[in-house]
Amino acid sequence: MLKPLEGNTVVLTGTTKSTTILTKIQSLGGEAISCPLIETKETIHRNDDELLQKARIVDWLIFTSQNGVRAFCDKMKRHHLTPAHFNGRVAAVGTKTAKSLEQNGFQVSFMPTVFSADVFVKEFPAITGDELNCLFIKGNKAKDTLKRGLPFDVKEWTVYDTHENLTNIQSLIELVQTKAKPILIFASPSAVDVFANHVAPITGWDKAKLAAIGHITAARIAFYGAEVTYKPKVYTMEAVIEEIQRKKEINHERS
Template sequence: MPNTLEGNTVVLTGTTKPTTILTKIKSLGGEAIFCPLIETKETILLDDDKQLQQARIVDWLIFTSQNGVKAFCNKMKRHHLTPSHFNGKVAAVGTKTATCLEQNGFHVSFMPTVFSADVFVKEFPAIAGDEPNCLFIKGNRAKDTLKRGLAFDVKEWTVYDTHENLSYVQSLIELVQKKAKLILIFASPSAVDVFAKYVAPTIGWDKATIAAIGHITAARLAYYGAEVTYKPKVYTMEAVIEEIQRKKEINHERS
């Protein structure tokens, strides 16, 4: 069904504008709107050079987001380094993170079967080696899952900060009030928190259908009492659109 999303408005609330996903939604007959509720900014500190030198000699560099990759690569280029200067292997959580690394010249040696940090800590030790020296490249809101869940020492380097983006809050409130068939896609607990703090008090959670990418995001939505209709097994934006499309087709056939 080429027009599975006809009459639906799909709102994406993440940090990065996913052009291919917006195009996909439109190709399915839906209206696609980008309303980022969070934004990220690289953290630049005086010890960045020292941190980069440490990163060059660790056994593993670990990345769990595209934002971490981009900030790390910005620092790397600013200090005239290339991927060839780094001796260790690279682990990534998620295909988007892995693709971003490869686009910047890194080879990804490990990625968990489910794109989640708690699955990473279960699967990574089997291939990490004996007492590996690891550096987790992260944002300021990253949870301590890796540090707590891995038996060996994991050093951390915060390379970007996540902030609330309130510039879209009013337009999002108006969208929810106006659109009859609205689907909100959340890709992180941080975006859920912003919605809960600034949008939900005005319009609640039940005026739109909700999609979650990842069980951590879904759990955060459940914390606020929101019902999640779409939660794909694969934690990607592509998968959530496919899940929406699949359920829409099933409902159409039943009707």
């Protein structure tokens, strides 16, 4: 009996290699390839110590990515702080972000029903009231959705930078040109932009099937005139794999 992803090549374009997801794809019979198109690096500020002291007294710390959690916790450890030193509550966008926070000793008090900043700004005030002092722990590419959309004071702290990772461009070009309709998974608009600028001019968009995590990423793909084949309602990598399986089963039944 064929496995669900037999004959499919699935490419992860995010910042880090997710061994769990790669193993999952392989267990389902697919060829799993990690080809990061972006990379992140902690931003070191001369006044990190002062910024950490301010972070200790806000009402809420808000995290929207694992990268933000990682950079923030690295700063904490360097300055000999633990979660117990922070007075405020913690909000997270996404189960992976929440899990990363919990693994570092934080307790997550709020997570939106959809893992997106524009849903966060709608749901968060309902449980917090409107007189808050919040700190958004962010990357340099983060949009101003929280600062603009929340009805109270939101300070921002950029703790990591996102950069293009061009080391995999040639291998990705060759993969798209030689594999039969590989499935490319995009988890951020930044990765979409790198593909659009460095791969698509040579390969085009139609030689691969595109998967998007989140409607913002999907919208960025659509901006370039390309079609998203897989867009799960839950914004996680696991949900993308399940969506790929589901659509394959439907196509198999129709054939």
